[in-house]
Amino acid sequence: MEKRIEIGDRLEVTMDSVAFGGSGVGRHGRLVLFVPFAVDGDTVEIEIDGIRRSYATGRICRILNPSPFRTEAKCPHYERCGGCQYQHIAYAHQLELKKRQVGEALARIGKVPDPPVREVLPSPMPYAYRGKAEFHLRFAPGKSALIGYKEAADSRIVPVSRCEIVDESINRSLDMLRKKLEGPSPSNRRGGKGEERVVLWSEAGAASVEPGHSPVRGNRVLRQVKGKILRVPAWGFFQANSSLVETMVDTVVRACALSGAENLLDAYCGSGLFSLFLAPRVQRLFGVDGDREAIGCAEENLREEGVSNGEFYAGDVGEILKKHFLERKTPVDVVVLDPPRIGCSADVLDGLLRLKPSRIVYISCNPTTQARDMRRLLDGGYTLKELQPLDMFPQTKHIEVAGILER
Structure with a gap:
């Protein structure tokens, strides 16, 4: 026994x-x-x-x-800081593990036998790839401000002097911020807040930024992708990996397989990264997102590039899908889905099944919720054609996947 x-x-x-x-x-x-x-x-x-x-x-x-796949982590804060989970694993093996994990999620949760998972598209830069980082600041009377990431095991802040996965310009900005906040914090520092967050953006991937200058302009950041300039809310979402974002755009464009005659819905479109490159390839493009500021950026991004066939809606994706597409019987041929990590709500999936686009390109950074949602779409008559993982997050547990479904 x-x-x-x-x-x-x-x-x-x-x-x-x-x-x-x-x-x-x-x-x-x-x-x-x-x-x-x-x-x-x-x-x-x-x-x-x-x-x-x-x-x-x-x-x-x-x-x-030790395993032959084990390697030395570069970061002295590794295993305490909650940002990375794979620095102890050789990068080539990280890619193998992530491909396997994507397939296992679709098989276990999505009930798809032998999922069509392609080889993971690697990041050109396994380190120093992030173009944006969010740090936590804690202020205590009589003490210097604490700046860092949240600890892996709990909510305490791990002080960091530098981060190995962010662009080096972010580390320079972090050092400047630390020096600015040196010295004891009075009790009324920062309006009495004990803790807050600060977002730092890289110079790499920025548009029209001189070295040593912040890429933030007011409440917006300018990013450059494939020669085009995008405006993004300073606190908003943008693809994390500056070295792989252009490959991601190409992957999504390829997955849509457009002829030029389609109506395309870009759901959870954010500031219009995909919309900017898809709109010139379709008859009409519709973008939907819950962030009104991001929608304003998307409209401006297309307008500044001379693209006039895009319409954008700010609000709940499920409600807009029902009101502006199903009730008005607006036809949609292709849908690009890029929801947050929690995946799509039931009303969005039900709305898509009623809308019946011929192709859905589902992009996700969470294979488990993607597999759950794909099961619903497969039960509704779609067929899974391809899963293309992209390693947008080297050294971490996360993986981006672009899946193609057809009916």
Whole structure:
């Protein structure tokens, strides 16, 4: 009879795989073990720190025999800072793991046998690729401001002097911010707020920015993609990987397979990154997003490029889908979906099934919610043709996937 595992027990375990989310997976008898910062091939001594009905979690005490896929993390804050989960894994193997995880999500959640997953498109820059970073600031009377990221295990701030995955111009801005905030914080500093966030944008990927100058202009940031200038809200969303964003645009354009005669709906369009390159290739383009400021940027971005066949709506995607397309019987041939990480709401998916576009290009940074939503669309008559992962987030557990569905 196997000894019952308890909190604090130490075990020797060999890791078999890496789960979506970043934890290494091993077994002790029939018990599944999840161990952060482990990689398949590692033999490690762990201490059990959590027990559930069907699995347990542990932390690495010692690496007894390192995996051939293990490498040295570049960041001194790694394993404390919550930003990265894969720096201990060689980059080529990160790509293999992410491809496998995308396929597993579609098979397990989407119930798709043998999903058509292509090879992951790698980032040209495995480090120093982020064009935007959000830091947390904490102020306490009589103390210098604390600047950093949230800790991986809880909500405490990990002070960071630099970040290895952001463009170097962001690290320079971070250093300037730190020097600006040096010295004790009075009790009324920052209007009495104890904690706040600050967003820093890179000079790389920016339009018309001199070295050493901020790319932020008022409440907007100018980004340049494939020779075109995009205006983005300073606090708004934009694709994180400056070195791979052009490849992502090309991937989406290819996936749409346009002839020039289509009506295309760009749902969750943000500031119009995809719209800007899709509109010249279709008869009419409709963009929808819940962020009114982003919609204003999208309209301006197309107008400044001389593109006049785009119409944009600010509001809930499901409601606008019903009011402006289903009730008015506005035909749509192709839909580009790029929802937030939580995926699409039921009314959006139901609306798409009623709208019946011939092709849906579903872009997601969360394969689990994408698989869930795709199952609904597949049940509604669509066929999954392709899944193209793009590694927009090297060194992290995240992966972007562009999926093509046809009916």
